[in-house]
């Protein structure tokens with residue numbers, strides 16, 4: 001069985017954690033991995049319903065996410081978490097608890113977040129309508145040495161995704177031989193076999209012996 005691990009995305013609200021989480025989930029599913037996304041907004045509607053945004057409640061929220069992530073990781077799942085998780089000490093706890101842990105800092109400047117303001121929350125927070133709003137009236141402690149830093153202001157989501165996947169390969173979480181499977185679930189070997197058959201079929205009937213069979217990229 002493949003070993004599980006957790007990709008822990010951290011960053012301000014609106015920085016792009018959910019977008020990157022979804023992209024990663026798709027890419028890893030295509031590689032035949034079992035994947036679970038634990039998204040902050042969704043967790044707060046279910047597992048953490050009723051919690052607020054003071055340090056104590058945020059820590060409780062993050063500890064719950066870390067607990068679920070540790071169980072799933074132990075059972076071979078690739079877990080992707082997407083919560084602000086603003087405090088270094090609690091992220092450190094999560095790292096210790098989970099073990100196979102890749103911290104990804106999704107960075108974006110406050111100016112850009114205020115400009116984007118997809119949910120309209122920054123405008124309200126700046127007007128003083130939302131107390132304890134991360135980055136405006138509540139702290140965000142940047143990771144000091146995350147495994148990966150992606151900058152959603154400078155990079156496209158595809159570039160950020162490629163950075164994370166590159167790290168996963170170089171750190172050995174995704175073996176270069178990790179069974180790449182086709183979206184329909186056909187493993188690489190059978191795709192190669194089909195590719196070979198396609199090459200053979202494309203050869204003229206009597207000319208087969210002139211041309212050596214070549215591997216082709218069938219992706």
Ligand code: ADX
Pocket residue numbers: 013014040041044053057058059061062082083084085086119121130131132133134138
């Ligand atoms: S965390 O700090 O506990 O990790 P989490 O990621 O679950 O936060 O929730 C953040 C989301 O809650 C934001 O994306 C935003 O939509 C919403 N939210 C509501 N109030 C706040 C607040 N005071 N600070 C930050 N996010 C808030």
